[in-house]
């Protein structure tokens with residue numbers, strides 16, 4: 001049990017945490033869809049309620065360096081755990097630097113498995129240096145090591161990014177990588193890219209939003225079915241011409257073939273490494289490789305392979321069984337300790353972010369704690385720039401109903417809009433995304449007030465706050481040759497807001513701007529509002545209580 005607080009008796013009504021995914025505080029209004037949005041509710045909150053900024057990137061959320069932007073996984077982990085753990089990006093980089101990854105049983109089984117079979121290791125994963133789901137340097141290190149350990153054939157299946165890195169940067173990764181593979185492919189070693197496609201088109205679905213993406217990925221990587229090209233760079237170039245305006249993340253699938261035959265189908269006896277370290281978009285393809293009674297699509301054939309993930313993606317489901325690096329052991333989360341203290345919890349989002357407020361929030365666990373209730377609103381399967389309001393209204397409906405039920409002491413939700421629409425690169429749609437969230441805040445907050453509760457409004461990282469690539473020299477939006485602005489589809493390095501919506505104490509509560517405060521300070525702040533002391537492991541509360 002958490003101890004009752006001697007410092008503050010707690011708010012009588014519900015304590016609500018609202019995560020506006022992808023809402024950062026930009027240094028300048030140039031290129032900010034947030035600045036351009038009409039958002040009277042947020043403007044009023046910033047002007048009239050206590051608010052501070054929190055760090056949401058780099059080392060403040062367990063990333064290797066402060067050059068690394070934040071993301072949903074590390075952001076929600078930090079919020080939910082109240083502590084900062086070294087995250088997958090850091091753990092894998094360290095395991096490679098120290099060489100401990102090569103000594104692990106999983107890597108040795110990958111090598112041994114390949115050697116006992118046809119001598120082939122396949123690497124499948126997100127092909128960039130975004131460091132959100134993967135890093136190309138990890139892939140490079142594994143290929144070199146496979147060669148050193150005498151595996152003769154390596155095949156790489158690339159998921160083209162353009163979402164955590166500039167939107168049409170594929171060739172900046174593919175061309176040097178093809179040169180690297182050509183250079184190492186000698187003395188009997190043969191390493192080639194075998195298939196690929198845009199990451200939002202194949203393989204990397206999450207939270208079961210659209211299994212057909214994984215089906216397409218299976219056909220491409222495993223069965224070698226699809227449009228054939230002689231190399232990945234030729235495929236990207238041809239697809240750019242064939243589908244003008246299509247950004248990298250949406251590129252169609254392609255198969256690399258020689259004399260009409262795919263160069264790298266996945267067969268019995270091969271080894272397969274899924275080299276993403278982040279779990280949400282790795283779970284479905286992992287299930288397709290591991291699950292005996294799999295029924296989400298017709299696999300046609302299921303090769304008997306030695307399969308490993310870069311990390312274990314789900315600690316409850318033990319997915320995958322074999323993994324190269326131990327994931328962070330995220331313990332003593334807010335969800336767990338609230339459950340132990342008899343505090344009822346409600347969590348809601350739409351499919352695209354549902355796991356963020358449940359699985360990531362609870363330290364990458366898919367099982368509920370006692371007293372938790374989850375509600376998922378089904379996301380549409382559409383390009384979100386066409387529906388920037390997404391399911392914000394339905395999430396607000398669910399939150400209002402849950403609030404009014406009186407069953408929950410604390411509630412949380414995530415509005416996906418700023419992030420999911422921000423990732424499309426459409427400035428106009430992103431302003432509407434922010435407006436949609438603003439409109440729903442205007443519905444939820446009066447209910448919180450009427451019930452005598454308070455709300456914390458925050459975000460997990462930036463995105464819609466910078467919709468154009470900024471030219472480093474001029475500090476102005478970078479331009480394409482035709483004069484249009486270069487869209488920025490990735491997250492930002494900006495801090496995020498923490499607003500305390502308190503319309504019930506007559507201004508007694510404030511937020512203290514603790515130097516270096518970040519997302520991991522939110523758990524203790526919520527706990528204080530509930531009238532409890534934080535767990536000893538959690539970072540400090542930011543709540544200020546004025547006496548009198």
Ligand SMILES: O=C(O)[C@H](O)COP(=O)(O)O
Pocket residue numbers: 021070071072073132133163164281419423
């Ligand atoms: O998976 C994605 O959509 C992006 O790589 C990161 O976005 P998220 O961290 O907000 O999910």
Ligand SMILES: [Mn+2]
Pocket residue numbers: 021022071072073075419460461
């Ligand atoms: Mn996010």
Ligand SMILES: [Mn+2]
Pocket residue numbers: 022072419420423463491
């Ligand atoms: Mn995002």
